[in-house]
Amino acid sequence: MPVQPPFESWLRPDGSGLYCVPGDFHIDPHAAVPRAVITHGHSDHARPGHGAVLATADTLEIMKLRLGQGAGDSLQPLDYGEALKVRDVTVRLVPAGHILGSAQVVIEYQGQRAVISGDYKRHADPTCEAYELVPCDLFITEATFGLPIYRHEPDTGEVAKLIASLKDFPERTHQVGVYGLGKCQRLIALLRQAGFDRPVYLHGALRSMTDYYLARGFALGPVPSVSDTKEKLAGEIVLSPPSALGDRWSRRFADPLAGFASGWMRIRGRVRQRGVELPLIISDHCDWPELLQTIAETGAREVWVTHGREDALVHEVSKMGVKARALALVGREDEAE
Amino acid sequence: MKAFATLLDRLTYTPSRNGKLTLMRNYFRATPDPDRGFALAALTDGLPISFPLRRVLADIGESRFDPELFRLSRHDVGDTAETVALIWPVTQAGADAPRLSDVVAAVSAAGRGGHAALLTQWLDRLDATGRWALLKFLSGAPRVGVSARLAKQAVADAFGQGVDDIEELWHGLAPPYLQLFDWLEQKSERPSMSATPIFRPLMLAHALEDAEWAGLDLQDFAAEWKWDGIRIQAAAKGGVTRLFSRTGDDIGGAFPELLDHFKFDAILDGELLVVRDGAVAPFADLQQRLNRKSVTRAMMVKYPVHVRFYDALEIGGEDLRGLSFTDRRKRLEAWHQEFGPPHSDLSAVLSFDSKDALKLRWEATREEGIEGLMLKRRDSPYLAGRPKGHWYKWKRAALTADCVMLYAQKGAGKRSSFYSDYTFGAWAEKDGVRTLVPVGKAYSGFTDDELAQLDRFVRQNTIERFGPVRSVTPKLVLEVAFDAVQESARHKSGIAMRFPRVSRIRWDKPAAEADTLETLKALISAAR
Structure with a gap:
């Protein structure tokens, strides 16, 4: 058996992010680079100003909507599962289950396989393709919720909490803070699955992404804009960016009750700090058991942990007998979840 | 336990009095005896049981979690009981959660050695919110921002009685307050209290x-x-x-x-x-x-x-x-x-x-x-x-001092979008340098219109944000009215004001002309 080159010789962080040497491209670089593979459209992964960009068609469309000209000079879509030769490596994009269009990047080089997870989750999500497991030699994983305290309860229960609160407080507008891409549309879809058929009102900042999901055929029901109504929306659900919670914008509503859909809502201190009355623990990231399960299932003999709670995950994975290390990458914003 | 856990969970996050009353009213109406009575006890005078929670948690923690992971987790959470509730490994998901009355009965019957085993098997049968609520319940004082009076008010409201009626009976009753709920649901006569000293509602001025x-x-x-x-x-x-x-x-x-x-x-x-x-x-x-x-x-x-x-x-x-x-x-x-x-x-x-x-x-x-x-x-x-x-x-007429607004914090409930709580300071001189030292905090005394103006001032003069708090350019003078100044070792300024409120907004007055800490300290003796 030929000696295989160490992973660090062909995949390593540099000043712009994670760089694949024999393919000559970065994965989710923080700064503008000539050639980038982008895992998904969130702004801490899809930065503006790259030269050539390779991503799923949905991710490219999302980047165009959010970044306009900044999406990249030449955009190349790649279907899930399709293999593409890039210089000396083969690249595939595989569903990551995080948001619409999100992908893991699978790179094969000299008989070895590395998987860069991007952001991912194993929980089912009606608004994106389910995570697909890819066995590999090197697994580069995120660790946003890399502590055993983070275990996301079933999302159906969280949505039930929201609907129950509408019954307790029918005189109050339920304003729920959501991340505009992914969480917003997933929460609407979950409400519909729970039988909630009233309109879900949207802040203007959530419009374009939600319209994109609608155009892609997701049945989200009536989602009017707040700006199109003069009503105070008592007893209704309004979705907004988290920054609009308890802000002047919310004064138009009837005694607004602030909710927030995020994995961070599991920690009481964070709920209080944000002045949230109705925390909904709905996350688009793996929780602790899912991280460990995924690492074990990939069969990787080496694990690199990119962003989040690296210390704890490295500690636990090492106990499993797998070589693990933290990989410090610049520019990740785990708080935005 | 599930209903109680949901109640405690919602109460901790609900700032408004009316919101809390609604949640408790719905709970007391929907929850059967004797569980609701034990919940009422937890929210008022405390439970008739004692549980050595701290010691038991330390004992079982060792065997259940990796100490390094616990340490890192504790750091993220900031509270030991909450960390235990969150980190607890799920072993019997879907098992029947214990009832509050089961918990009370079992703790009462348990000997000194039995506590750890009890707690372990309950935690195994609960979800994260349930585990947190159980630990709060066993700690004796849940501290969820509800006064005993407010809990009694909710019970009164739930069954259309006056809270004073409940106060009069209160000290003749004991958890789980079956006599009380029977009377409230008109299943029995009002309990007779002639033999014990009981509270009579006060006449107020x-x-x-x-x-x-x-x-x-x-x-x-x-x-x-x-x-x-x-x-x-x-x-x-x-x-x-x-x-x-x-x-x-x-x-x-x-x-x-x-x-x-x-x-x-x-x-x-x-x-x-x-x-x-x-x-x-x-x-x-x-x-x-x-x-x-x-x-x-x-x-x-x-x-x-x-x-x-x-x-x-x-x-x-x-x-x-x-x-x-x-x-x-x-x-x-x-x-x-x-x-x-x-x-x-x-x-x-x-x-x-x-x-x-x-x-x-x-x-x-x-x-x-x-x-x-x-x-x-x-x-x-x-x-x-x-x-x-x-x-x-x-x-007696209030004292006043001109102070400078230093920090502003968002209010709660109807004021949650307004910066309505103001920390203000007075001038102190040290080594020839004058600095503003915080001397108090006020969140009343102004009209709705003035609140809107103050809110605008805060937003336009923000220096830094710390979560819900902003520091502001120290240039707005507030005339603060207060009843007295006391010495205080807990405050950096060395003083504490009693009943401070904003009496006037001095848009016209330069901050440099605000009062000094020395002036305020002189009021300590004057008040005696």
Whole structure:
């Protein structure tokens, strides 16, 4: 058996992010680079100003909507599962289950396989393709919720909490803070699955992404804009960016009750700090058991942990007998979840 | 447990009083006995069980979690019990959660060694919120921002009764309050409380407005000093004595010297004070004795407590509340003459020749270190609550100081989108450099329009944000009104204001002309 080159010789962080040497491209670089593979459209992964960009068609469309000209000079879509030769490596994009269009990047080089997870989750999500497991030699994983305290309860229960609160407080507008891409549309879809058929009102900042999901055929029901109504929306659900919670914008509503859909809502201190009355623990990231399960299932003999709670995950994975290390990458914003 | 966990969870995050009442009302209506009664106990006087939570958690933690992961997790969470609730490995998801009544019964029956096993098997059967709520429940005092009074109010509202009715019964009942709920649901008669000393709702006073003063006839009113202590109701019967706070909390345990001597058959209304050699000590001295479960000998010597009675609700089993103030006062004086216990005296009734004389007396109260005057209508019966036109409190005029706004914080409920809580400072000089030192915080005293203006000022003059708090350019002067300044070791400035509020917004005044810390410190002695 030929000696295989160490992973660090062909995949390593540099000043712009994670760089694949024999393919000559970065994965989710923080700064503008000539050639980038982008895992998904969130702004801490899809930065503006790259030269050539390779991503799923949905991710490219999302980047165009959010970044306009900044999406990249030449955009190349790649279907899930399709293999593409890039210089000396083969690249595939595989569903990551995080948001619409999100992908893991699978790179094969000299008989070895590395998987860069991007952001991912194993929980089912009606608004994106389910995570697909890819066995590999090197697994580069995120660790946003890399502590055993983070275990996301079933999302159906969280949505039930929201609907129950509408019954307790029918005189109050339920304003729920959501991340505009992914969480917003997933929460609407979950409400519909729970039988909630009233309109879900949207802040203007959530419009374009939600319209994109609608155009892609997701049945989200009536989602009017707040700006199109003069009503105070008592007893209704309004979705907004988290920054609009308890802000002047919310004064138009009837005694607004602030909710927030995020994995961070599991920690009481964070709920209080944000002045949230109705925390909904709905996350688009793996929780602790899912991280460990995924690492074990990939069969990787080496694990690199990119962003989040690296210390704890490295500690636990090492106990499993797998070589693990933290990989410090610049520019990740785990708080935005 | 599930319903209780949801209730506690929602209560901790619901800032408004009405919101909390709604959540509790719905809970008490929907939850069966005896669980709701134990929940009520947890929210009011505490549970009739004790559980060595801290020790048990330390014991079982070792065997259940990796210490390194626990340490990292504890760092993210900031609270040990919450960390345990979150980190607890799920072993029997979907198992039947224990009922509150099961928990109480099992803890009561468990020996010293059995606690860890009990807690472990309950935690195994609960979800994260349930585990957190169970740990809160077992800790004895859930601290979810609900006063005992508010919980009783919710019970009253849930079944269409008055909260005073519940207060009257309260100290004759015990968890899980089956008699109470039976009566509320009209399954039985109102419980009889004749054999025990129970709390009677207090008669409260209104602040005297200028217009009312103008129309007031001195002949109709008796005047007393307004004492700077806390209101207390001493209820004694059949050898049992209880001391109730104005909200009906039994606080007698912290005052054994009073319980020892107050052996009588009466329900009396008065002021709890620290009195040395006949002189009333500042409120700060009394604070040393408040909010304690037990008290040391040394504390009792250093801060000797005393009750100054001013009304009688019941004497020798006879309800006096229907009598006029004048008649109750005669009964009180006669009783105290004969039975007055040590550590007590009567609040003197003051007489004045004219309203002008009374007004002059009031104006001198601050210099004399007196909080103000009380005016009580001579022919009024003792009426529960705060009826209009019977009792007036006439507080001494407030002090004011010009301070500079330093920080602003968002309010709660209807004010959640407004920066409505202001930290303000005064000038202090050190080594020739003048800096603003925070001296207090105020969140009232302004109109809605003024609040909107202040909110705009904060947003336009923000320097930095810290979560819900912003620091602002120190340039807006607030005239702050307050009752007194006290020394305080807990504050960096060395002082604490009593009852501060914004009295005027001085848009016109330059910050450099605001008051100094020295000026405020000088008020400490002036208030005595």
